[in-house]
Amino acid sequence: MRDPTLPWRDQPFDRHRESCAGRLRVSRAVTDGIRVIVVGAGFSGLAAALALTRAGAHVRVLEARDRVGGRVLTRWLPDGTQLDLGAQWIGPTQDRMYALVAEHRLATFPSAAVGAPTLLWAGQRRTEPPAQAGRVFRLLDEYAARLDPAAPWQAPEATQWDRTILGGWLRATAGDGDTADYLGRLLAGGLLATGADELSLLHLLFYLRSAGGTGPLLGMAGGAQQDRIVGGPPALAERMAAALPPGTLTLATPVRAIAQTIDGVTAWTNTGRVDGDAVVVALAPALASRIRYDPPLPALRDGLTQRMPMGSALKVHAVYPEPFWRADGLSGVATSSAGPLTETVDNSTPTSPLGVLTGFSYSSNAAALREMSSEQRRRCLLDAFATVVGPRAGDPMELVEYDWSAEEWTRGCFSGALTPGTWSTYGPQLRAPVGRVHWAGTETATRWTGYLEGAVRAGERAAAEVLAV
Ligand SMILES: Cc1cc2nc3c(=O)[nH]c(=O)nc-3n(C[C@H](O)[C@H](O)[C@H](O)COP(=O)(O)OP(=O)(O)OC[C@H]3O[C@@H](n4cnc5c(N)ncnc54)[C@H](O)[C@@H]3O)c2cc1C
Structure with missing residues (x-):
């Protein structure tokens, strides 16, 4: 009929x-x-x-x-605080975006950057990643530089890298399990919203190559997280x-x-x-x-x-009367080797007195959060924020969640990634x-x-x- x-x-x-x-x-x-x-x-x-x-x-x-x-959405709080629920940052060498911002008479503002980032690593609070992490970043950048981003499957090592699972490669290369887990969360999670055991080394290398390496991708000032757009x-x-x-x-x-x-x-x-x-x-x-x-x-x-499935990320914003962590000498910017949130950032808007902490959860952590009741999830997220900036994080004015995986016309974020073995055959x-x-x-x-x-x-x-x- x-x-x-x-x-x-x-x-x-x-x-x-x-x-x-x-x-x-x-x-x-x-x-x-x-x-x-x-x-x-x-x-x-x-x-x-x-x-x-x-x-x-x-x-x-x-x-x-x-x-x-598409994958952008901004919610405004009554005082003008800008909560970007989807994409928010642009940074150096993203020339077309800066040109469009200028052409359409908009402006950018720098991401909040007060104080040093914290690293919650294997039960310790650190300000620097372990030395072996730097060695892994250098190796990844060196490998990535060998790829043509228009045809990564043509590199002499491409087939081998495509069948290499990132998590296994990190465990063999990073020197210890904690560093491997931390780097897996940071690279597979923070960049592709997936798990290190779901991703090939080749896809990560392609991603790094397309952006110019780990430095431009992971950095705040000077990197991809440098600026936000006024108005979102x-x-x-x-x-x-x-x-x-x-x-x-x-x-x-x-x-x-x-x-x-x-x-x-x-x-x-x-x-x-x-x-x-x-x-x-x-x-x-x-x-x-x-x-x-x-x-x-x-x-x-x-x-x-x-x-080529979509990644799986949850981005959550906790809003406070002020960015109280700054008075404690904390930046609010943290990466973590365990727990539901891999990253948190101070996402406060410079024109508002309110403090905003934004957290990102990926892959199996994001899936576990989705399985919880909203009250369980709230508790779990606020506990994770408290680990970064202290117990005052437990009592926000508002906790704003948005799940792009539940959106019919997006179904996941930040982007889609080729599964292991796919570049070589289908690239x-x-x-x-x-x-x-x-x-x-x-x-x-x-x-x-x-x-x-x-x-x-x-x-x-x-x-x-x-x-x-
Ligand atoms: C939480 C989150 C954080 C992110 N952070 C950043 C960041 O800080 N910086 C950054 O640069 N990028 C970031 N990204 C990634 C960025 O959002 C995407 O790379 C970008 O928006 C993709 O744009 P697109 O046009 O390729 O796809 P989309 O934005 O997905 O656009 C596709 C469009 O097609 C529509 N559509 C879908 N199916 C159909 C159909 N059948 N018929 C008609 N229309 C259809 C959709 O509604 C959508 O509007 C983030 C993404 C998310 C979700």
């Missing part, structure tokens, strides 16, 4: 399959005036749409949510969307299916169809695989998306267009993959790819 809410289900998808299967190579004589559908209005989709529009293409952006921005990243996404020609963007319209023929491409939504000459799918591969394709995607491309599929279907999203970036910067660069790369056909 026909379901009026799902018109795409009744369309004769198979009609053109014979005529285009196996020969979806596309050629166009002119790019001016081509019609491009962009799926997703995160930073990648918005960047693609702006680049295409500026090049003269007719663009339609279809976004599932009733807002733009959603303010930038909204301005990017507002710069698109009227009628370009349609919200609350998930794309359910994409059909392509030798003549064009159609995106099917719950309420109708949009036709174009090309489509840019600006989603994490795990989300892109939930769209139905006609003809079905090649085996290797589908195989890739089956092997070339990550960006390779399939006929008229082009892939964007931060996961396809070669520079700052997993970050807002990577999302923008990937969107602009996909736009250039469409225009170059």
Whole structure:
């Protein structure tokens, strides 16, 4: 029976399959005036749409949510405290993000940085990581420098690194179990929101290479956590969307299916169809695989998306009348080798007197927190904050949680990561267009993959790819 809410289900998808299967190579004589559908209005989709529009293409952006921005969301407290529930930081060498902030007349402010970070390591409080951690970072940076971030599978050691589980490599390399556990939490958790035993050494090396190494990735001032955007990243996404020609963007319209023929491409939504000459799918591969394709995607491309799950992080904010830890000489910035929170930061807004501590929990720790009742979880999180800054952390004005894994149109964060063994076999599929279907999203970036910067660069790369056909 026909379901009026799902018109795409009744369309004769198979009609053109014979005529285009196996020969979806596309050629166009002119790019001016081509019609491009962009799926997703995160930073990648918005960047693609702006680049295409500026090049003269007719663009339609279809976004599932009733807002733009994707993995960014900012909540405001009545006094103006800015709680960024999704992405929040940008840092040096993320040049496209700083350029967009300037172009759209926004500003940045530095992350709160008062005092030295604390390291909760094997029951001790330290200010410096153990010496063997520095040795592991140097080795990782040296290995990462040998990779081409556009083709990490081509490195001579790639196959071996791809079958090496990061956790096992750390246990063999770090010198002792505590350091291995700590580094696993910091690198697999803090960077990819996954577990060290779920990740290949090669994927971590690719990630490091794309950002320039452990220093730029892990640093606050001088690193990826240096600055925040006044108004939050959603303010930038909204301005990017507002710069698109009227009628370009349609919200609350998930794309359910994409059909392509030798003549064009159609995106099917719950309420109708949009036709174009090309489509840019600006989603994490795990989300892109939930769209139905006609003809079905090649085996290797589908195989890739089956092997690229989203990370699993919980980001929680505890709000206090003041950043009381500063008076005790504590920065609020901590990393930990055990417990539910791998990292905490002082996330207070400079224009507000309130103090904000933000904590991150990853992988199995995040899963355990999700299993708890909200009261158990609150207790567990506040105990963890108290370990960093003392018992006053136990009584916040507010505790704000947001779980991106529970979001239908995100399903995890910070980004998707290839599982062990996948780069070697499926790596070339990550960006390779399939006929008229082009892939964007931060996961396809070669520079700052997993970050807002990577999302923008990937969107602009996909736009250039469409225009170059
Ligand atoms: C808690 C958290 C903290 C983070 N911290 C940082 C940080 O500090 N700095 C940083 O740079 N990055 C950070 N990130 C990562 C950053 O948010 C992402 O790299 C970036 O937002 C990805 O952008 P994107 O456009 O590639 O994907 P997305 O933002 O996921 O955009 C995809 C869009 O597509 C939509 N969509 C999904 N399915 C469909 C469909 N079928 N049809 C139509 N639309 C669809 C979604 O609603 C979404 O709007 C963080 C992420 C999270 C969640």
